Amino acid sequence: MRFLLPFFLLLSSLVVVLPGCEPKEDIVTTDSSAKLEFAEDTVKFDTVFASVGTVSKRLWVYNRNARAVRVAEISLQNRPGVNYSLLINGDATSTARDVEIRGKDSLLVLVRATIDPTPSDLKPFLVVDDLRFRTNGNEQLVKVLSYGQNAYFHDAERIRRSTTWRSDKPHVIYNSVLVERGATLTIEAGARIYSHAGSFLVVQGRLLCNPAFQPTGELKPEDRNFVRFQGDRREEQYREVPGQWGGIQFDTLSRDNVVRFTEIKNSNYGLFFFNRRNYQPHPNVLVENSLFSNISTAGSGFGIDGAALLGIYGDFVVRNTLITNCEQYALFGVGNVNQLDYVTVANYPRLLHDKPSVLLAPSIEINKMPTPPVAPRLTIRNSIVWGTNKDGNELAFANGELYPSTISISSSVLKTKEYDNTNPLGQRKNGNILNPTEGPAYLFKSTPIRFRGKTLDFQLDTLSPASNKGLPLPGLTRDLLNRSRNSSTPDVGAYERVNP
Template structure:
């Protein structure tokens, strides 16, 4: 019995010692490994939070360790914030006695919100470091962020807690009217290229006012934001040709997330909305990443769209409703429903334009045209006075990329024409319809069907066409409609359809 008790006691002590060793963390300084030595947080606007970035920390040793301190070099004053394996520490900036098991790793998540005044005045870089260890013996991982100054435009908040809104019919939307004598920005009806503009809500242009956007301006929209041109208002986008390899002359409209991962994400903001009775001019504009690029309703006069690029919208590149539009040398690529929708009639004339839709949907179209809508199963028709497409490309990933839908009441005009266009339409059932008699209908002439245009890179929104005898767009344009320069500003010397003259792809570096 005495021997049994002795053996039991020894075994118990051995087990206890063994168990306790599993939870003993050795104080450890140095020897950590990191997934990177410097974390570059992509460009952010002043006082707008960044995306979250990741750093992985490795304990390569055979021992369980305790790191005395993990902290930001600027301590509680740092404009960076970190979490360490889900822990927030002291205000997301200082952590003590952080434990790691042998051969284990942990994640550190990093964010920042900083003012440009806190950045280096010559480089506009805001920097700090994550320090691991203890004073006098730290391992450091550098943090670097470029802070970009901007002009911020947003609705006022009133003393009663409400915010400024804009009237749309019988409703109100979150927005504000621009001010020609704002105490901070001066005349808000002129956007220059001195600083980017960041818009929250809808920036309104009332009757009698024109928003002029100068060459090289950059306009960024927060989620659910945009520009709203009211009845009698106007927008004039005065972009110019850019230096080769740059976009210095372009006016660019996009979301306010500057990280590269957001560069082609659709639906980041609302629309540039031209309401009934408004008008506009767009020259050398790039409009990307919204819900609708241009939403044009029953406009006054003609909206001109020249030398523009409209990319990656969750619904439409251009949604026109009883509108009057003339477009030249314009490229629209990738939209959830249609790159161009000419609806509820109207008047449209497009020359040397490229409409392509490779959005991942079985129902998307490059071009959709109709002259009615349906209310309680009753058609409401409108006059389609013209929908002319000359020397254009209408293409995409679906078998049918051009659709026509006419109201049953033939007393309403439905005038359309396609001349010397490359069109993807590969559906024998639809082709039997009256609107798609390509060989006998005089509304079609000189067109080529279902031949690949040989775009350079549709996923990168590069819709130049390659010099390739198999390209369906080369040499098919009607010289009578030739626009002397293409979207790049190059003189057209060959009769190619689309916004670009065919050219060789640049060699890869």
């Protein structure tokens, strides 16, 4: 034992003089590959905030690295509409800096949302913010999502059985909604549907939009019985901005869809058929007494241009309908069947457009692969196709000389260079008014060109060349607003002119 005692004294001395060894999990790494992981990619406040002020949600942040990391900044952007705050390590803040997380450890972040519970029609339904983490030069984002009003919320919903969307509260679509095959979605008169950016209503089954509404008298454009689709941004500056949400897409096997007394606005597409292999019979929809406006895919990254009605081997019957201010197409038909009766296409988008408002084609390339060539069919009666195309051509046919017998246009007002007495289709005018040199400025009551700054009104002016130029069509005796049409010489377009 006496020999061991000097050994222990020497060992003790060495321990005192040797430098301390820091555990690996406390050593901070600056390696840019040392990223964080999160328990979820979205902090979602799924409570309805009509009567709730402040709610907190937890977000676990994981450091899977062997060494510690120093998070240079944890912050919120705090966009308008809701007040978010953070609680990190017991400190309430909107921004935290130099937060260390030990190796193989985690950090709990509490996110608080304070929303004014006072009811307001202008308050956004969905308020999305970014929770930002900056670590070793990397920036990672976690979405923060809040609902701002009392509504039905459909988040990545799959409708597997026949369902009715009621009109007692608004409906909000987030991450799209799918109506599965065999199911029917019925939307009641007066329903309001607000869709988040990039979200679609995808119909594999059947859509019946406002199928039962029967007006008893003249309607106003703002009539509460119309079903309204639009983006979920309710602020005034978003009221007429195109491309805020996806649109309504119909699958190959979707049949006998009906859209009546409905407004669809501010989307990438209005109604969209995607049947690229031309399966028969085509999916189809009947559109009556409806309005489409502010449609555009500009800057969206999609591979197909936007259109209020896009039919890739999917068929449209459209009656008493207004289509306006589409930055690409009002109607783009590929190998499909289209019938337009008493339709007004009044295309005055924000930018001077270089595409025709109505375009037909036998085929289209999708991801550099052409679809099967099929002659499209188009019947236009008592309709208007007009706009500000820089080439003066609002009606065009790709390879139209190959299918002249499938095109029939009569008693319509057209702005077109292709459809006249010398065009390749070789058809007579059939009572059409082509490119009128007198009166085009007075075609409509109010456009962005005429009476700039006034509310747009695409009803016919008293001097309109479309007045009393139609032929009666059986069963179509009332206009978009349920007004009686002249029984012998109706007006052309969606609206019958009312004498002051």
